[in-house]
Amino acid sequence: MIRDEDFIKNINVPGPTKEEIRCIVMCKSEVSCDDIVVDIGCGTGGLTVEFAKRAKMVYAIDQNSLAIETTVENIKRHGVAGNVVVKEGDGLYLLKKLENFDILMIGGSGGKLQHILEKGYKKLNVGGRILVTSILLETCLEAVKTIEMLGMTPDVVNVSISKGKLTERGTMMLANNPVTIVSAHKS
Known part of the structure; x- marks a missing residue:
């Protein structure tokens, strides 16, 4: 896993997804070298880069031009430009133009989560995986309901990470935002 501090950040773009969350997403995705x-909602490209180190091909999509710029910088920094298309x-619109794939990762949906999941499910290969990361309870609930409606069984994990900061008297634990990861497999 790449350390958080090794990513280029942009104060106007969320991310990168914290290292511990990226670890869990990679594990839940079961990504392999044959996967597309x-x-x-790639944000600054933290998950894009991690997937690119393991997968055959990654399509990184975001509607925010600053996110795209930062993702491109991180792709270059980590040497994975050869198998990433930004x-x-x-x-939703760009998803319609892609061929079938093995993993759908949604980190941001612009309010179109249900439609993205429905369209993504149709293009997802049998045995494919869907993952949604959310910081909002409503996003998690929408993901769970839509995944169930599509006939899959959602796996829901809520992760709370605290990092230690050394102080004069000892180690103070500072909490990051909890993140919920909803994942499912297509039969």
Whole structure:
């Protein structure tokens, strides 16, 4: 796993996804060197880069031009440009133009989560995986309901990470935002 401090950040773009969350997402995704991954709402590219180190191909999509710029910088920094295609625009629209794939990662949906999941499910190969990361309870609930409606069984994990900061008297634990990871496999 790449350390958080090794990513280029942009104060106007969320991310990168924290290292511990990236570890869990990689584990839940069961990503392999044969997989094609679509990362919608790629932000600064933390998950895009991690997937690119393991997968055959990654499509990184975001509608925020600053996110796209930062993702491209991180792709270059970590030497994975050879198997990443970066696309700026609406995730739902761009998803329609892609061929079938093995993993759908959604980190941001622009309010179109249900539609992205429905369209993504149709393009997901049998045995494919869907993952949604959320900081909002409503996003988690929408992901769970939509995944169930699509006939899959959602796995829901809520992760709370605290990092130690050394102080004069000892180690103070500082909490990061909890993140919920919803994942499912297509039969």
